Amino acid sequence: MTEPEKTDKKEKKERIPRQPMPEQDPRLRVTNFDEVPTGYSPETAVLEAKRCIQCKKPGCVSGCPVDIDIPGFVRLVADGDFLGAARKIKETNCLPAVCGRVCPQEDQCEKLCILGKKWDPVAIGRLERFVADYERNAGTIEIPALPASTDRRIAVVGAGPAGLTIAGDLVKMGHDVTIFEALHKSGGVLIYGIPEFRLPKGIVDAEVEYLRKIGVKIVTDAAIGRLKTIDDLFAEGFHAVFLGVGAGAPVFMNIPGENFSGIYSANEYLTRSNLMKAYRFPEYDTPIAKGKNVAVIGGGNVAMDSVRTALRLGAENATIIYRRTKNEMPARAEEVHHAEQEGVQFKFLTNPIEYIGDEKGWVRQMICQRMELGEPDESGRRRPVVIKGSEYAVDVDTVVVSVGTMANPVIPMTTPGLDTNRWGYIVTKDETGETTRKGVWAGGDIVTGSATVILAMGAGRKAARAIHDYVMSL
Amino acid sequence: MHRITEKIVLSENIVKTVFEAPEIAKKRKAGQFVILMIDDKGERIPLTIVDSDPVKGTLTIIYQVVGKTTDQLAQLEPGDVIQHVLGPLGHPTEIDGFKTAVCVGGGVGIGVLYPIAKALKEKGTRVISIIGARTKKMLILEDETRGASDELHVTTDDGSYGFHGFVSDVLRDLIAAGTKIDRVFAIGPVPMMRVVANVTRPHHIKTLVSLNPIMVDGTGMCGACRVTVGGKTKFTCVDGPEFDGHEVDFGLLMSRLRMYVDQEQEAKERCRCGKND
Numbered sequence: 120m121t122e123p124e125k126t127d128k129k130e131k132k133e134r135i136p137r138q139p140m141p142e143q144d145p146r147l148r149v150t151n152f153d154e155v156p157t158g159y160s161p162e163t164a165v166l167e168a169k170r171c172i173q174c175k176k177p178g179c180v181s182g183c184p185v186d187i188d189i190p191g192f193v194r195l196v197a198d199g200d201f202l203g204a205a206r207k208i209k210e211t212n213c214l215p216a217v218c219g220r221v222c223p224q225e226d227q228c229e230k231l232c233i234l235g236k237k238w239d240p241v242a243i244g245r246l247e248r249f250v251a252d253y254e255r256n257a258g259t260i261e262i263p264a265l266p267a268s269t270d271r272r273i274a275v276v277g278a279g280p281a282g283l284t285i286a287g288d289l290v291k292m293g294h295d296v297t298i299f300e301a302l303h304k305s306g307g308v309l310i311y312g313i314p315e316f317r318l319p320k321g322i323v324d325a326e327v328e329y330l331r332k333i334g335v336k337i338v339t340d341a342a343i344g345r346l347k348t349i350d351d352l353f354a355e356g357f358h359a360v361f362l363g364v365g366a367g368a369p370v371f372m373n374i375p376g377e378n379f380s381g382i383y384s385a386n387e388y389l390t391r392s393n394l395m396k397a398y399r400f401p402e403y404d405t406p407i408a409k410g411k412n413v414a415v416i417g418g419g420n421v422a423m424d425s426v427r428t429a430l431r432l433g434a435e436n437a438t439i440i441y442r443r444t445k446n447e448m449p450a451r452a453e454e455v456h457h458a459e460q461e462g463v464q465f466k467f468l469t470n471p472i473e474y475i476g477d478e479k480g481w482v483r484q485m486i487c488q489r490m491e492l493g494e495p496d497e498s499g500r501r502r503p504v505v506i507k508g509s510e511y512a513v514d515v516d517t518v519v520v521s522v523g524t525m526a527n528p529v530i531p532m533t534t535p536g537l538d539t540n541r542w543g544y545i546v547t548k549d550e551t552g553e554t555t556r557k558g559v560w561a562g563g564d565i566v567t568g569s570a571t572v573i574l575a576m577g578a579g580r581k582a583a584r585a586i587h588d589y590v591m592s593l
Numbered sequence: 594m595h596r597i598t599e600k601i602v603l604s605e606n607i608v609k610t611v612f613e614a615p616e617i618a619k620k621r622k623a624g625q626f627v628i629l630m631i632d633d634k635g636e637r638i639p640l641t642i643v644d645s646d647p648v649k650g651t652l653t654i655i656y657q658v659v660g661k662t663t664d665q666l667a668q669l670e671p672g673d674v675i676q677h678v679l680g681p682l683g684h685p686t687e688i689d690g691f692k693t694a695v696c697v698g699g700g701v702g703i704g705v706l707y708p709i710a711k712a713l714k715e716k717g718t719r720v721i722s723i724i725g726a727r728t729k730k731m732l733i734l735e736d737e738t739r740g741a742s743d744e745l746h747v748t749t750d751d752g753s754y755g756f757h758g759f760v761s762d763v764l765r766d767l768i769a770a771g772t773k774i775d776r777v778f779a780i781g782p783v784p785m786m787r788v789v790a791n792v793t794r795p796h797h798i799k800t801l802v803s804l805n806p807i808m809v810d811g812t813g814m815c816g817a818c819r820v821t822v823g824g825k826t827k828f829t830c831v832d833g834p835e836f837d838g839h840e841v842d843f844g845l846l847m848s849r850l851r852m853y854v855d856q857e858q859e860a861k862e863r864c865r866c867g868k869n870d
């Protein structure tokens with residue numbers, strides 16, 4: 120490949136438009152759980168990569184929570200060295216196939232890409248996904264040479280993105296690492312929450328398998344706090360513990376009728392469908408309500424995942440009920456766009472206040488209130504205010520409550536010396552995630568509250584270095 | 594993987610299975626339960642730990658065959674395996690500080706009740722047990738419960754054995770006779786627990802019931818197991834499984850238990866069909 124002349128470099132690049140992502144047709148995809156975007160071809164990837172102008176001070180990198188050498192890997196893609204590009208990303212991000220799919224790039228790297236000022240930003244996320252898939256499909260994922268054993272044992276509690284990341288990092292430093300996971304499968308939200316059509320479970324399984332191959336021990340069906348406490352882990356000879364237990368407890372609205380049959384937390388609805396594969400009932404044993412009129416309460420990514428799951432389970436009307444407007448919705452633009460394409464309906468400025476059930480205790484109606492936007496609140500978004508006397512009834516047979524999650528209290532309750540804040544999240548002393556309990560670190564959603572995959576991974580990575588220093592000093 | 598070491602059919606449709614789970618066997622206390630999943634396509638179902646042997650590293654469960662999963666479980670023989678077992682879950686039963694406790698068990702609930710009676714007895718409590726079944730053939734753990742009790746009453750709905758009537762009738766008589774009771778534990782079908790709670794309510798005898806809602810994870814993550822107690826929503830897997838019977842909304846519990854009847858029927862029929870192939 121010949122380098123273009125310096126002078127017209129910029130002009131040449133901008134002539135290539137941002138390459139669209141091929142996708143399953145919306146009418147077809149609501150009938151299946153297969154992934155919606157089908158991925159770049161090698162040709163498209165090279166073309167897209169060539170749009171990058173290789174900035175000397177790349178804005179994109181400063182937008183990346185784990186500082187991926189973005190121009191570096193994009194350059195390798197442009198050169199057709201896809202495996203080299205994968206290795207480059209993996210220097211700082213061990214789950215690129217996941218991040219390429221679920222990171223909010225529009226708020227991170229792509230937001231700060233210089234091309235975005237005048238044209239469209241480089242499709243960094245799609246390229247990341249492409250190279251990770253290429254490497255996985257090529258079957259060339261390398262097992263790195265591991266350093267000599269340090270004889271230090273580290274327990275990681277929770278196999279979500281934070282726990283998986285730190286386990287990989289620590290094992291590569293020569294430590295003996297065991298992950299304890301409460302569920303029967305590893306992956307955390309990646310496996311139980313995010314649906315197959317956004318993140319195929321085979322990808323998560325492959326990442327977990329890789330960790331096993333490099334020597335991470337994984338014990339599933341192990342609820343720490345119940346089976347063993349943190350004290351027990353130290354007594355068993357672990358030198359340090361990392362808590363990556365997520366913020367997995369569902370929040371309900373505490374309105375009348377909320378416990379009627381047919382009303383789910385988003386966690387339950389998604390867990391049944393994703394983890395337990397209820398969408399393949401009766402091949403799999405776990406059932407799920409296949410409602411005709413499904414209302415999903417909330418406006419975040421979790422709500423979008425739930426409502427799109429409802430459509431795929433056969434809902435005739437799948438509706439988002441959100442108390443503010445489209446502009447305030449926290450969900451990613453891409454998810455909202457996909458949901459709209461698929462026929463999801465949106466009722467903005469609407470809030471449920473009560474559910475009405477039938478004689479069998481099954482939800483039949485939802486009483487809603489209309490809202491209007493008032494003054495901005497602490498989050499800077501305009502606060503929804505009730506319009507008096509605006510109540511009306513909507514027919515529903517399934518409701519998914521997706522108004523947030525909070526910390527699960529089991530670990531703090533059973534771990535003396537571990538401080539939490541008033542919302543139940545674990546208090547850390549510094550950015551490495553060291554807690555108030557000696558030898559115990561924490562990171563991911565259990566520290567920050569619900570955040571993102573990449574931030575959880577970043578937390579795992581920072582804690583890995585600190586734990587390494589700590590156990591080597593013992 | 595958990596290897597089954599023993600299986601005994603206790604009555605027409607009640608089965609006892611013993612399997613290896615050494616770590617849980619060491620930790621478990623009376624009143625706690627496990628969630629098990631037979632294989633990777635299976636459902637996660639909660640079952641009470643009826644007994645444990647920390648030396649052999651085994652747990653005992655006793656269950657009624659009511660649907661696909663319990664049916665499949667009942668067909669596993671010694672040497673077969675259960676893929677996943679999570680536990681011990683739930684709060685252990687509070688057993689300290691009672692002079693006299695009455696343990697009321699119905700049907701398969703006697704299996705859940707027995708370890709509690711045993712634990713109470715070990716604490717020096719005077720234990721009066723009242724156990725009942727629809728008919729003699731369906732009565733389980735009579736000898737075991739007798740061994741854990743100072744006084745045992747047996748009832749059958751059809752009068753085929755013991756007292757002809759309901760467990761709640763015996764309890765009512767005990768109270769009427771002036772028996773001083775510090776605590777009642779009632780475990781069995783939801784209607785039975787509701788009646789027992791109604792019997793003790795006017796006498797202000799605190800009555801704990803063990804609830805059996807549908808569960809998924811068993812760790813407080815999903816809310817499938819939510820019940821209304823004293824007007825508040827509780828998660829049975831982390832806040833329970835025992836609650837104050839005078840505060841529980843039994844009607845809601847019953848309707849939530851019927852949430853998947855159609856699909857359960859379908860799954861069960863399919864499972865039957867498979868057997869005949």
Ligand SMILES: Cc1cc2nc3c(=O)[nH]c(=O)nc-3n(C[C@H](O)[C@H](O)[C@H](O)COP(=O)(O)OP(=O)(O)OC[C@H]3O[C@@H](n4cnc5c(N)ncnc54)[C@H](O)[C@@H]3O)c2cc1C
Pocket residue numbers: 221222223276277278279280281282299300301302305306307308309312313314341342343344363364365366367389420421424527529530562563564565569570571572573575
């Ligand atoms: C439906 C949904 C969609 C999302 N979509 C996106 C997205 O598109 N992009 C994005 O960046 N983020 C998304 N998020 C957020 C993201 O998934 C989380 O921020 C991230 O998974 C947090 O990682 P974690 O490792 O802290 O915890 P988790 O992923 O929650 O994992 C915690 C793990 O710990 C286990 N555990 C808990 N308690 C115990 C215990 N006592 N003993 C043993 N194990 C325990 C849990 O079972 C779980 O497996 C989404 C979240 C949800 C729910």
Ligand SMILES: Cc1cc2nc3c(=O)[nH]c(=O)nc-3n(C[C@H](O)[C@H](O)[C@H](O)COP(=O)(O)OP(=O)(O)OC[C@H]3O[C@@H](n4cnc5c(N)ncnc54)[C@H](O)[C@@H]3O)c2cc1C
Pocket residue numbers: 626636637638639640641642655656657658659660661662663664701704705804805806807808809834850851852853854857858861
């Ligand atoms: C804490 C707890 C302890 C229990 N202990 C015992 C016990 O010791 N012995 C015993 O026989 N039973 C016990 N149960 C009930 C037992 O879990 C159910 O009978 C079993 O799940 C039925 O599964 P199935 O597939 O065979 O039947 P299905 O056909 O699936 O269901 C039959 C009925 O069982 C209930 N049920 C279904 N799925 C679940 C589920 N995932 N969780 C809970 N209930 C469900 C429903 O009411 C349903 O209508 C307990 C339940 C709880 C919550």
Ligand code: SF4
Pocket residue numbers: 170171172173174177178179180189190193231232233234241243
């Ligand atoms: S900011 Fe955009 S153009 Fe510049 S290096 Fe990063 S991806 Fe390439």
Ligand code: FES
Pocket residue numbers: 807808809810811812813814815816817818819828829830831
């Ligand atoms: S079973 Fe999921 S929260 Fe209790």
